[in-house]
Amino acid sequence: MSNPLYFPAWQRPHWQPSDEEILVQFYVFGEFQPIRVPSAQYGSDGLPEEVELTSHHHSALREWEGYPLKGALGDLFQSDAPEAFEKAMAAPQVLVLRGRFKDSADTGYLRDTFGVLAGLLDIGGVAVLDPQILSLFSADEWRQRYLIKDGAPLRNHVLILRDEEDDSDRLWIHTRGLRKFGRPDISLRDVPAQEIDRAGSLCQRLVELQALGAHFKDGQSLEVDGVFGGVTAELGGGYDDPRFNNTYVALHWPSEP
Known part of the structure; x- marks a missing residue:
């Protein structure tokens, strides 16, 4: 290859030592x-x-x-x-x-x-x-x-999927691949169809934050533009979880008031 392209080693500005x-x-x-x-x-x-x-x-x-x-x-x-x-x-x-x-x-x-x-x-x-x-x-x-x-882009190292929730007209947005960065995958439940773009942007932002070292705590509140009250992170899963083969951060889109 006459003009080789180099892979970067991204710094992780949000990183703190962990057992991940x-x-x-x-x-x-x-x-x-x-x-x-x-x-x-x-x-x-x-x-x-x-x-x-x-x-x-x-x-x-x-x-x-x-x-x-x-x-x-x-x-x-x-x-x-x-x-x-x-x-x-x-x-x-x-x-x-x-x-x-x-x-x-x-x-x-x-x-x-x-x-x-x-x-x-x-x-x-x-x-x-x-x-x-x-x-x-x-x-x-x-x-x-x-x-x-x-x-x-960091997005290219992760898969973002969209599935219909069981017996519901709402959607499930979830990821695979964040084990490459030592971080849990994202599981965003109960997303209304009209909010799919906002939810997709949120999921991608959380992927990038974690790839750059961020950790989310169980019970942590996360602000979401245009969503009153934001969402709350719940930690779960494990490497034997067939949906992720990884731990995950579960988030639920708030019900309409």
Whole structure:
């Protein structure tokens, strides 16, 4: 790449020490050249020592209970990203990256990991799976999303979803992926359809605040522009929660007076 783009290591101005844990996990599908990963050109010093990289024959990985391209998840990826799914399925090799970190005052760990991901795409990678945001990208799609001058928006590292509430005309706005920043995901319940834009903006603002280090306390009141009384944060969940695979901050849109 003649004009490489570097991944930033954002400072986290709202950060305070905590017991939170950062988790990263990626699958890279391809047929890789046996050379040193060219991550330095992306501003990366290589994988952090906390990240383990394992190489697998794709045929062997298909037998693994947690293989992500089968079952309901496989159907989701095939439907949402058919080109990337086809390339991933045809790849003979899979590299799995997993890591856990203590809460950190900056995101250098993410810069270094993403630099290695970019380098792997330069030496034979054809698709990247980010299970934390339930997203499968072809190599070109991943580059377009993350190889951006001055760094991709924090929003690109998180998935924001909208679902209908059960037996209600209200909506549920929720996220996946904030484990990459060692923070709980957002669950915003009971949103009226006419407030969807305001609720989406609130959710994105809370994502960015947490990615930059903020913590929310159980029972904390949060002001929302145009919403009388704001909303109250309730902490819950855990890594075994199937909706998030993470802890979460639950918020409820106030009922109309």
